Amino acid sequence: MKYRITLDSGEAFDVAHDEDTLLRGALRAGIGLPHECSVGGCGACRFELVDGSVDTLWHEAPGLTERDRKRGKRLACQSKPSGDCTIRVRCDDSYRPVVAASKWTATLKARRALTADMSEFTFHVPEQASFRAGQYALLYPAAATGARAYSMSNLANGEGLWQFIIRRVPGGAGSNALFDAIEIGEQIVLDGPYGHAHLRDDSPRDIVCIAGGSGLAPMLSIVRGALAQPGARRVRFFYGARSQADLSALQALDTLAADHPHLKIDVVLSAPQPAPPWDGETGFVHTLVERELALSIAEHEFYFAGPPPMIEAVQEMLMLRHRVPFDQIHFDRFV
Numbered sequence: 290m291k292y293r294i295t296l297d298s299g300e301a302f303d304v305a306h307d308e309d310t311l312l313r314g315a316l317r318a319g320i321g322l323p324h325e326c327s328v329g330g331c332g333a334c335r336f337e338l339v340d341g342s343v344d345t346l347w348h349e350a351p352g353l354t355e356r357d358r359k360r361g362k363r364l365a366c367q368s369k370p371s372g373d374c375t376i377r378v379r380c381d382d383s384y385r386p387v388v389a390a391s392k393w394t395a396t397l398k399a400r401r402a403l404t405a406d407m408s409e410f411t412f413h414v415p416e417q418a419s420f421r422a423g424q425y426a427l428l429y430p431a432a433a434t435g436a437r438a439y440s441m442s443n444l445a446n447g448e449g450l451w452q453f454i455i456r457r458v459p460g461g462a463g464s465n466a467l468f469d470a471i472e473i474g475e476q477i478v479l480d481g482p483y484g485h486a487h488l489r490d491d492s493p494r495d496i497v498c499i500a501g502g503s504g505l506a507p508m509l510s511i512v513r514g515a516l517a518q519p520g521a522r523r524v525r526f527f528y529g530a531r532s533q534a535d536l537s538a539l540q541a542l543d544t545l546a547a548d549h550p551h552l553k554i555d556v557v558l559s560a561p562q563p564a565p566p567w568d569g570e571t572g573f574v575h576t577l578v579e580r581e582l583a584l585s586i587a588e589h590e591f592y593f594a595g596p597p598p599m600i601e602a603v604q605e606m607l608m609l610r611h612r613v614p615f616d617q618i619h620f621d622r623f624v
């Protein structure tokens with residue numbers, strides 16, 4: 290059964306009730322419905338239901354405040370239509386999908402530990418893997434409710450491989466299910482790609498990637514994409530980790546840096562351990578970026594990913610203190 294969704298601007302799209310949320314239906318139809326996390330956490334896809342009815346998937350989703358709920362706001366990523374609807378939402382061309390998303394049954398091919406709590410997961414889909422460097426996909430672990438967003442760490446490829454670097458979150462239902470409840474050869478629903486913090490091909494500026502924790506995944510993809518471009522631009526990669534034990538996650542980057550003089554990697558630890566000895570940078574990653582780039586900071590194209598406090602600190606540093614133009618700043622928040 291398909292329902293017709295009409296925006297108050299006049300645009301319209303169809304959504305199959307069983308298959309799609311309003312957000313995914315809109316994006317599949319090429320409509321720029323604002324969104325960020327796609328899993329109920331950020332609130333970017335808020336809309337008002339003018340007419341018709343929808344089913345809400347996750348009533349307590351933190352993307353809506355109590356005030357939003359009282360004012361009748363809903364999240365497009367958590368709403369499935371149960372009839373034709375008219376909705377009010379301000380669309381923006383910058384949210385139009387660059388690659389149309391699809392849903393697949395993906396097979397887990399490999400899981401490789403990178404650190405004590407982060408592993409690289411490789412899934413296979415029987416079609417070519419089409420996405421832009423820096424985008425993410427939604428995984429649906431059967432043992433958890435709802436979807437979880439994970440960024441791809443590899444590049445689009447003809448072999449149908451989607452790779453992710455996933456951190457096991459203590460007590461987290463989705464990440465623990467991916468580590469413990471799916472064996473190699475088993476299947477999972479994979480839906481993507483999503484996200485607009487993807488590598489821009491049309492900028493001549495040198496690139497700065499800033500990653501914290503599992504924010505490594507999309508930044509690794511951006512670096513891989515940037516180095517594969519003709520006449521490669523210079524890339525500075527800044528990684529903020531807790532301690533020396535986290536640094537084994539950087540092996541793939543170190544290998545890339547050995548082959549590409551255009552790539553420079555800087556690491557900063559927020560809580561170095563007494564052993565092995567650490568004589569590198571300590572502190573927070575945004576402070577190191579600010580000091581290293583100094584006066585040339587606004588001449589770069591910035592990509593960053595990581596936990597919300599890191600994203601906020603980097604945003605404040607770039608936008609408020611250094612007035613870096615908004616169109617040179619690309620990020621997806623890991624809500």
Ligand SMILES: Cc1cc2nc3c(=O)[nH]c(=O)nc-3n(C[C@H](O)[C@H](O)[C@H](O)COP(=O)(O)OP(=O)(O)OC[C@H]3O[C@@H](n4cnc5c(N)ncnc54)[C@H](O)[C@@H]3O)c2cc1C
Pocket residue numbers: 325326327328329330347425433434435436437438439440441453454455456457458460461462463464465484503504506507621622623624
């Ligand atoms: C754009 C984006 C990219 C990300 N990329 C990565 C990455 O590359 N690597 C990585 O390790 N992590 C990434 N994350 C974080 C990841 O999506 C998870 O939030 C994290 O793994 C914790 O999930 P969990 O299920 O273990 O924890 P939980 O605390 O159980 O759940 C965390 C999130 O899952 C969603 N959720 C919880 N309950 C429900 C429910 N009932 N219905 C629907 N949704 C629910 C919510 O969004 C919640 O914030 C990314 C997040 C975003 C938004």
